[in-house]
Amino acid sequence: MVTPTISAKGRPRLAERATSSAAFVKWMQVGFALINLFVFGMVGFSLHQSHGESQARAAVTGQNLSHLLAQEFAGDIDKIDLTLFAAADEAERQLAAGGIDGPALNAFIARAHARLPNLDALRIADAQGIVAYGSDVAPGSQVSVADRPHFVRLRDEPGAGRLISRVQKSRVNHKSVIVFARRINRADGSFAGMVFAAVALDYLTRAFANIDVGRQGSISLRDAELRILARHPVPPEPDKVIGEKLAVPTLEALIRTGLDAGGYVSTDTVDGVERKFGVHRIPNSPLYMVVGRATGEYMAQWRNQAANTAAMVALFFLTTLISSWLIHRNWKHQLVATLELAREEEKFHTVADYTYDWEYWEGPDGEILFMSPACDRVTGYSPAEFLAQPDLLYRIIHPDDAHLMADHQSDITARDEAGVDFRIVRRDGEVRWIGHGCRAVFGRDGKFMGRRASNRDITERVEAEATVRQLNASLEQRVARRTAELEAANKELEDFSYSISHDLRTPLRAIAGFARILVDEHAAALDSEGRRLLDVVQVNTVRMGCLIDELLEFLRLGRRPMNFGPVDVAQLVLEIFRELRDSVPDRKLQLVLKNPPSLWGDRTMIRRLLTNLLSNAVKFTQPRPQAVIEVGGEIQGDQVLYYVKDNGVGFDMQYVDKLFQVFERVHPVGQFEGSGTGLAMVRRIVGRHGGRVWAEGQVDVGATISFTLPAREVANDATQ
Amino acid sequence: MTQRNDEVEILLVEDTAADAELTIRALKKNCLVNNLVWVKDGAEALDFLFATGVYADRDKTHQPKVVLLDLRLPRISGVEVLRRLKSDERARTIPVVVLTSSKEDVDVEECYRLGVNSYITKPVSFDEFVKVVGELGLYWLLLNKIPNE
Numbered sequence: 001m002v003t004p005t006i007s008a009k010g011r012p013r014l015a016e017r018a019t020s021s022a023a024f025v026k027w028m029q030v031g032f033a034l035i036n037l038f039v040f041g042m043v044g045f046s047l048h049q050s051h052g053e054s055q056a057r058a059a060v061t062g063q064n065l066s067h068l069l070a071q072e073f074a075g076d077i078d079k080i081d082l083t084l085f086a087a088a089d090e091a092e093r094q095l096a097a098g099g100i101d102g103p104a105l106n107a108f109i110a111r112a113h114a115r116l117p118n119l120d121a122l123r124i125a126d127a128q129g130i131v132a133y134g135s136d137v138a139p140g141s142q143v144s145v146a147d148r149p150h151f152v153r154l155r156d157e158p159g160a161g162r163l164i165s166r167v168q169k170s171r172v173n174h175k176s177v178i179v180f181a182r183r184i185n186r187a188d189g190s191f192a193g194m195v196f197a198a199v200a201l202d203y204l205t206r207a208f209a210n211i212d213v214g215r216q217g218s219i220s221l222r223d224a225e226l227r228i229l230a231r232h233p234v235p236p237e238p239d240k241v242i243g244e245k246l247a248v249p250t251l252e253a254l255i256r257t258g259l260d261a262g263g264y265v266s267t268d269t270v271d272g273v274e275r276k277f278g279v280h281r282i283p284n285s286p287l288y289m290v291v292g293r294a295t296g297e298y299m300a301q302w303r304n305q306a307a308n309t310a311a312m313v314a315l316f317f318l319t320t321l322i323s324s325w326l327i328h329r330n331w332k333h334q335l336v337a338t339l340e341l342a343r344e345e346e347k348f349h350t351v352a353d354y355t356y357d358w359e360y361w362e363g364p365d366g367e368i369l370f371m372s373p374a375c376d377r378v379t380g381y382s383p384a385e386f387l388a389q390p391d392l393l394y395r396i397i398h399p400d401d402a403h404l405m406a407d408h409q410s411d412i413t414a415r416d417e418a419g420v421d422f423r424i425v426r427r428d429g430e431v432r433w434i435g436h437g438c439r440a441v442f443g444r445d446g447k448f449m450g451r452r453a454s455n456r457d458i459t460e461r462v463e464a465e466a467t468v469r470q471l472n473a474s475l476e477q478r479v480a481r482r483t484a485e486l487e488a489a490n491k492e493l494e495d496f497s498y499s500i501s502h503d504l505r506t507p508l509r510a511i512a513g514f515a516r517i518l519v520d521e522h523a524a525a526l527d528s529e530g531r532r533l534l535d536v537v538q539v540n541t542v543r544m545g546c547l548i549d550e551l552l553e554f555l556r557l558g559r560r561p562m563n564f565g566p567v568d569v570a571q572l573v574l575e576i577f578r579e580l581r582d583s584v585p586d587r588k589l590q591l592v593l594k595n596p597p598s599l600w601g602d603r604t605m606i607r608r609l610l611t612n613l614l615s616n617a618v619k620f621t622q623p624r625p626q627a628v629i630e631v632g633g634e635i636q637g638d639q640v641l642y643y644v645k646d647n648g649v650g651f652d653m654q655y656v657d658k659l660f661q662v663f664e665r666v667h668p669v670g671q672f673e674g675s676g677t678g679l680a681m682v683r684r685i686v687g688r689h690g691g692r693v694w695a696e697g698q699v700d701v702g703a704t705i706s707f708t709l710p711a712r713e714v715a716n717d718a719t720q
Numbered sequence: 721m722t723q724r725n726d727e728v729e730i731l732l733v734e735d736t737a738a739d740a741e742l743t744i745r746a747l748k749k750n751c752l753v754n755n756l757v758w759v760k761d762g763a764e765a766l767d768f769l770f771a772t773g774v775y776a777d778r779d780k781t782h783q784p785k786v787v788l789l790d791l792r793l794p795r796i797s798g799v800e801v802l803r804r805l806k807s808d809e810r811a812r813t814i815p816v817v818v819l820t821s822s823k824e825d826v827d828v829e830e831c832y833r834l835g836v837n838s839y840i841t842k843p844v845s846f847d848e849f850v851k852v853v854g855e856l857g858l859y860w861l862l863l864n865k866i867p868n869e
Contacts, residue, residue: 502821503821505821505842505844506736506738506739506821507738508844509738509739509742509821509842509843509844509846509849510736510738510739510742512844512845512846513738513742513745513846513849514738514742515846516846516847517745517846541844541845542844542845544844545843545844545845548844
């Protein structure tokens with residue numbers, strides 16, 4: 001709302017406020033960034049922790065599993081060992097008792113095998129390597145296992161103990177198996193054959209498949225040379241894997257240390273999947289159980305968690321980013337608006353504060369809402385003084401002009417705009433004239449908000465006007481005086497002229513009269529010369545009488561009031577021409593009328609003017625057998641041009657100046673009648689109508705008299 | 721010019737002797753000069769007409785048939801004479817013909833306003849002068865009838 005301002009100083013600076021808000025927004029953005037960094041750090045640390053924990057847990061799980069499997073398989077092996085022992089003992093007993101009883105041995109083996117359903121086969125080969133007894137062995141079978149390494153070794157090494165073969169194909173039922181074998185001795189200790197149990201790899205594989213190691217996990221059984229005996233899952237091409245030594249250096253190094261158990265991480269040599277492996281040696285055997293869990297799987301939970309967390313963090317980051325951007329944008333808009341507002345404010349303050357005139361705004365209750373600094377220059381009082389004392393405005397008005405302001409105050413209650421000029425007494429006592437103007441101020445809601453006033457020091461103007469008025473008055477006086485003087489002189493001159501011409505007539509009449517009487521009554525007393533001389537006297541009195549009459553008429557033209565009206569020039573010319581033609585019936589006259597326009601003038605004067613021009617034309621064409629007189633005219637802007645042209649004797653242009661002067665003649669007296677006042681009269685009439693007249697002529701060719709008249713004279717010019 | 725004043729038919733008021741003589745001659749030429757009295761200024765004219773001064777013994781009831789009045793007169797002007805005459809209840813019926821040198825005279829209007837009966841410009845040419853005077857004499861002396869005669 002309205003804030004009274006005194007000057008540019010001490011005004012709230014919007015621009016500064018805008019700058020401080022910019023700093024706030026900057027700090028806020030830095031705060032957002034720090035919060036985000038902190039959150040990133042915390043989440044990163046936490047994920048790192050859980051990552052390690054997940055890995056550790058996976059390792060432990062793998063090792064435990066391999067341990068358990070190794071234990072379980074060790075139990076199976078023990079059972080197989082027991083069975084092998086039992087079968088070997090039976091065979092040795094029968095040998096010692098006189099020879100092998102085939103059916104009995106087969107029955108024994110069948111009973112033993114029945115206790116170990118996991119075994120694929122339990123058989124006995126003789127000293128020559130022929131598989132003679134056991135599961136699926138047909139009587140008289142000639143299948144030989146003499147070439148099997150474990151057979152060779154059992155035959156050759158009496159103390160070889162239990163051997164475990166490599167993966168091999170059974171020659172009886174062609175299954176992939178590993179074989180556990182033991183030597184059979186005769187009573188004398190010589191080699192009598194071998195008892196062996198075959199474990200089908202299928203069985204192992206099936207057993208492994210029951211263990212949950214995850215979809216990507218693996219379980220494998222390796223022998224002492226780390227050859228793969230069985231594996232879950234079954235590779236796509238088992239022949240390239242089973243029985244092969246597909247082992248990584250890490251595992252070999254681990255085994256070489258002689259430890260029974262361990263763990264490592266490696267890319268699986270079979271299928272290329274990265275796994276964390278747990279390794280356990282199966283007790284009482286050179287076999288190793290290797291359980292691998294796929295890194296991808298055991299870390300999946302962590303990854304899920306990490307992904308969720310990352311998503312949360314990203315969401316948080318995005319939220320803060322968007323809020324920051326929104327706040328920044330909002331602030332930017334606000335800043336632009338604020339700066340715009342500041343500029344506007346600056347502009348309006350500049351407009352208000354730098355007025356040359358003393359400007360103010362008086363509120364509805366007489367309080368001063370604004371006072372421009374110019375008041376100091378005009379009144380000598382500062383804006384602060386006016387603001388503090390609203391009645392100072394009225395106190396400084398010159399007492400003699402207080403009523404002017406009072407009138408103005410009542411005036412402005414009725415009108416929106418009003419002005420008044422009054423004097424003030426400045427602080428220094430000087431009296432100055434003020435031109436005051438004010439208008440009502442209304443808010444957008446139409447509410448009256450006081451008056452906005454503008455005061456200007458018009459002292460110089462007022463003084464100049466007074467001077468001008470004084471000068472004008474004295475000028476008018478002088479003009480009136482001079483006019484009166486001129487009028488008096490003019491009147492005097494005309495009276496004098498009139499008087500002269502008038503008084504001349506009386507003696508002239510006497511001369512003429514008595515000369516006539518002399519002729520009438522005393523002619524007899526005179527000789528012929530005396531009578532001739534009396535004639536001369538009479539002729540000259542007549543001429544003088546004419547001169548006087550014309551002079552009087554000429555003078556009358558100057559005195560006569562003008563009576564304006566429309567004049568049909570063509571009609572008038574025709575009338576005059578007819579009269580003139582009638583006065584010289586023996587002459588041949590031709591009138592050419594070329595559409596002279598009508599005019600606005602004094603009909604009597606115009607008639608006199610045209611009569612003079614036409615009679616001149618008639619007069620000066622006297623020597624011509626056919627006189628042609630042309631009258632025409634045209635409107636030229638605000639003037640009407642007329643001309644009267646004849647084919648008469650013309651005149652020499654060097655005398656043109658004399659043409660329009662009273663009693664001046666360009667032809668010798670006697671050649672043409674006339675007194676020499678005709679054209680002078682024309683000039684006077686044209687002059688009184690506000691026009692101009694001139695003549696052109698050539699000796700023996702003709703003359704043209706032209707004149708212009710204003711196209712339309714004011715009707716009330718008749719006062720002249 | 722020694723006729724009886726009570727038989728006067730024409731009163732000529734003219735200060736210029738030459739004009740007076742020319743007027744009388746013009747009247748004479750028209751045989752209208754009987755019973756003419758010539759006075760030389762306005763005061764004398766008024767004395768005659770109102771029977772005062774040197775004319776105190778004149779019979780006021782017998783007035784001239786016409787007054788020929790010049791406007792430019794010494795002492796009392798022609799206009800003043802006209803005014804006095806026309807403002808008198810009885811004398812106002814006497815016809816007054818103003819004879820002047822020019823009709824440009826500034827007093828023309830005043831004369832008409834006061835009730836002049838005729839206004840004649842004396843022509844310079846004697847022939848015309850004789851003609852004009854003859855016409856006016858004929859009219860005012862012979863044709864015109866004035867009341868109560």
